[in-house]
Amino acid sequence: MTSVEFSAHSPRVSDADRERALDVLREGVVDGRVSQDTFLRRVEVVMTARLHDELFAVLHDLPGRQPRPAPTAGWFVGSVARLAALRRQLRLAWRSERLPQLLLPAPAREALTIGRAPGSGLRLSDASVSRHHARLRGTGTGWLLSDLGSANGTWVNGRRVADTVPVGPGDQVRFGAVSFLLTVVTADR
Numbered sequence: 001m002t003s004v005e006f007s008a009h010s011p012r013v014s015d016a017d018r019e020r021a022l023d024v025l026r027e028g029v030v031d032g033r034v035s036q037d038t039f040l041r042r043v044e045v046v047m048t049a050r051l052h053d054e055l056f057a058v059l060h061d062l063p064g065r066q067p068r069p070a071p072t073a074g075w076f077v078g079s080v081a082r083l084a085a086l087r088r089q090l091r092l093a094w095r096s097e098r099l100p101q102l103l104l105p106a107p108a109r110e111a112l113t114i115g116r117a118p119g120s121g122l123r124l125s126d127a128s129v130s131r132h133h134a135r136l137r138g139t140g141t142g143w144l145l146s147d148l149g150s151a152n153g154t155w156v157n158g159r160r161v162a163d164t165v166p167v168g169p170g171d172q173v174r175f176g177a178v179s180f181l182l183t184v185v186t187a188d189r
Helices: 015-030 036-048 052-059 075-098
Strands: 101-103 112-115 134-138 143-147 154-156 164-167 172-175 178-183
Touching: 015 036, 015 052, 036 052, 052 075, 143 154
Parallel strands: 101 178
Antiparallel strands: 112 134, 134 143, 143 164, 154 172, 172 178
């Protein structure tokens, strides 16, 4: 079992601290304590964490983590940082509830092209969307979203897509300035 012992001398998170936290998360997946979706969300938090308290918050329910360190002189700064992070999370949650839904297509041989060009499978008439912006392809296990070299980028859950990423229901996608919440057809619709 991996144990997480964060360096006490620095209020900032080091790369070594992040690696130890990722090891604990990986063991959580192997042990069945953390689902794949939870793992991906927590990895994003670990990679963007600035303070040790943020890492402890991600690992609070997993074995192998150390108890929260005693507050230091920077407790006020840490509290303000956590409050700012909470504000961002609330804003993202509020926006996700108000986003238009984009129904994921059934897996097919042909990929769905997204852009402003006539003939696109999903044509978006917004100046921030490139003519050939992105491609969504269904696989046997889910969907893959690829950016086609667009000027304003393709984003999934707030992170820019550099190549091809897996997407699924509940993910927030943005093509330029146009955002959607991905959904699938369910039995009640």
